[in-house]
Amino acid sequence: MNLALYFAPGACSFVPHVGLEAIKAATGTPFEPRLVKLHKGEHRTPEYLAINPSAQVPVLLVDGKPLAQIVAICDFLDRSFPQAGLFPTDTWARAQAMSQLAWMNNTAHTTFTRVYRAITFAESEAAQADVRRIAAAQYRGHLERIQAWVAHASPYWFGARVTFHDAYAFTLFRWGGFAGIDPTSLPGYHAYVERLMAAAPVAAALERERIRLDTYKAA
Ligand SMILES: N[C@@H](CCC(=O)N[C@@H](CS)C(=O)NCC(=O)O)C(=O)O
Numbered sequence: 001m002n003l004a005l006y007f008a009p010g011a012c013s014f015v016p017h018v019g020l021e022a023i024k025a026a027t028g029t030p031f032e033p034r035l036v037k038l039h040k041g042e043h044r045t046p047e048y049l050a051i052n053p054s055a056q057v058p059v060l061l062v063d064g065k066p067l068a069q070i071v072a073i074c075d076f077l078d079r080s081f082p083q084a085g086l087f088p089t090d091t092w093a094r095a096q097a098m099s100q101l102a103w104m105n106n107t108a109h110t111t112f113t114r115v116y117r118a119i120t121f122a123e124s125e126a127a128q129a130d131v132r133r134i135a136a137a138q139y140r141g142h143l144e145r146i147q148a149w150v151a152h153a154s155p156y157w158f159g160a161r162v163t164f165h166d167a168y169a170f171t172l173f174r175w176g177g178f179a180g181i182d183p184t185s186l187p188g189y190h191a192y193v194e195r196l197m198a199a200a201p202v203a204a205a206l207e208r209e210r211i212r213l214d215t216y217k218a219a
Pocket of ligand 1: 038056
């Protein structure tokens with residue numbers, strides 16, 4: 001199987017990026033990383049829109065065919081490489097894992113979008129500030145919920161192997177800095193993220209994307 005990933009540094013494409021690194025480590029299957037410069041609008045070019053009309057990363061190219069949406073990509077990769085152990089195998093446990101992944105994708109992630117892109121939700125600067133403030137408070141609540149989940153991580157979300165869930169938890173935590181959330185104010189989550197960053201698949205993806213946990217700037 002020929003795999004290529006369209007990703008942008010620090011974006012949610014980090015989730016399949018880490019998953020592909022974990023698959024490579026477990027099975028030897030390589031993938032081709034393809035950088036998309038969002039700040040240069042590369043995701044809005046006719047070539048990219050032909051791959052993903054939603055103008056978003058990530059896209060996984062499987063033997064030249066595009067697959068968009070994180071939850072679908074993770075499900076596809078897990079079913080294609082079950083030996084990588086990226087999801088629980090028990091049917092109920094897998095459904096619960098899907099439920100958590102979907103929540104991170106459709107709730108926590110989209111709340112952050114309102115913080116980061118308030119300009120697309122309101123016209124006046126005052127209204128945008130309101131959108132940002134309300135969403136940032138909600139986002140903190142979402143991170144607290146994840147903190148409660150990762151309190152059981154030993155050492156990672158599902159045990160010994162790093163999975164998509166860990167990569168999403170990292171990404172959302174890192175984004176917290178942009179929402180004005182001090183990482184040290186979530187000590188359990190912070191300790192887990194520091195553990196994660198040392199794990200080989202995460203470290204490899206961090207290095208390729210050239211990102212760190214440095215988004216929080218004290219006011
Ligand atoms: N629901 C989509 C969300 C993808 C998404 O929000 N991607 C963002 C980066 S985190 C993006 O490409 N944004 C393009 C932009 O900023 O215009 C998925 O699961 O793939």
